[in-house]
Amino acid sequence: MSVFGQVKVKDGKYKIKGDFHHITPNVPIRNEDEGWRLMGVTNPRDMTYIHMYGGEAVFFENLGRARLHGSRCDNPDCETKGSVYLPFRIHCPDCLSRNTVVDLTDVARKTATIHTFMVCERSGAFNTLDTPIKFINIEFEGVVTILMSYLCIGEPKIGMRVTPIFRTVNPTYTILDLSWVPEGTDEKDLPQGFTFA
Ligand SMILES: [Zn+2]
Numbered sequence: 001m002s003v004f005g006q007v008k009v010k011d012g013k014y015k016i017k018g019d020f021h022h023i024t025p026n027v028p029i030r031n032e033d034e035g036w037r038l039m040g041v042t043n044p045r046d047m048t049y050i051h052m053y054g055g056e057a058v059f060f061e062n063l064g065r066a067r068l069h070g071s072r073c074d075n076p077d078c079e080t081k082g083s084v085y086l087p088f089r090i091h092c093p094d095c096l097s098r099n100t101v102v103d104l105t106d107v108a109r110k111t112a113t114i115h116t117f118m119v120c121e122r123s124g125a126f127n128t129l130d131t132p133i134k135f136i137n138i139e140f141e142g143v144v145t146i147l148m149s150y151l152c153i154g155e156p157k158i159g160m161r162v163t164p165i166f167r168t169v170n171p172t173y174t175i176l177d178l179s180w181v182p183e184g185t186d187e188k189d190l191p192q193g194f195t196f197a
Contacts, residue, residue: 005048014050022046055090058101063178064171066197068108068164070143071099083144104140105197108164111141112180117156128176136180138162152191153181169193 005020024044030036053060059069070086078095086104091097115137123131134151151162161183170193171177179194187196 005050007050016050018048020048020050055098056088059088060173060175060177063166063175064168064173066105066166066168066195067103068105068166068178068197070102070104072102073097074100080144084142085145086140086143086147087145089145104143105164107140107142108138109197112138112162112164114151114156114158114160114162115139115146116158117151119156136162138180149175149178149180151181152179152194153185153189163196165190165194165196167193168195 003018005016005018007017008015022045024046026041026043028038029040029042031039062069068086069088070084071089072084073081073092073095075081075092075095075097078092078097080092080094083092083094084102084104085099086108088101089099092099117134117136120133120135121131123129123133127133129150134156136149136151136156138147138149140147152165162180163183163185165179165181167177167179179191181190190196
């Protein structure tokens, strides 16, 4: 079995190693009711996709360090100067200048509330979260956008105060390193690998 593709950047270039696609033999699809007549084939395919984070890398790096970062427009000529964004936005949507990275961990700990929520009983391919998934839209004091994430303990309610938790043990470097629990949750009840800020 070959190694899945791995990537690093060195001297300003992508260095790739291993196999980025695996072709597995086809398997015939036969009709049991008609003397096992051939109906088609399955086409098994695996591929490794290279997903670059660009200017958002700082956000994902810091989740594993139990910090939640957003961004802010500091352009003095911008009509919406001072707007704070979470989800993280690399550029200001109004003036397109590069935003300043800001640490919103304490803002989240002190002011995060559920704006609205959605409970999903079934999920799509490659989902790793337990169902039902409690997706929550979270609002923060002083932040002009709303963050989509998931509540991993308890039942969501509109207006409920929630606290961020972070996967600091073996982080995945994806948005799944961030989750939320009701305010006042005991640290010992957190999912394995997660911690408070
Ligand atoms: Zn701006």
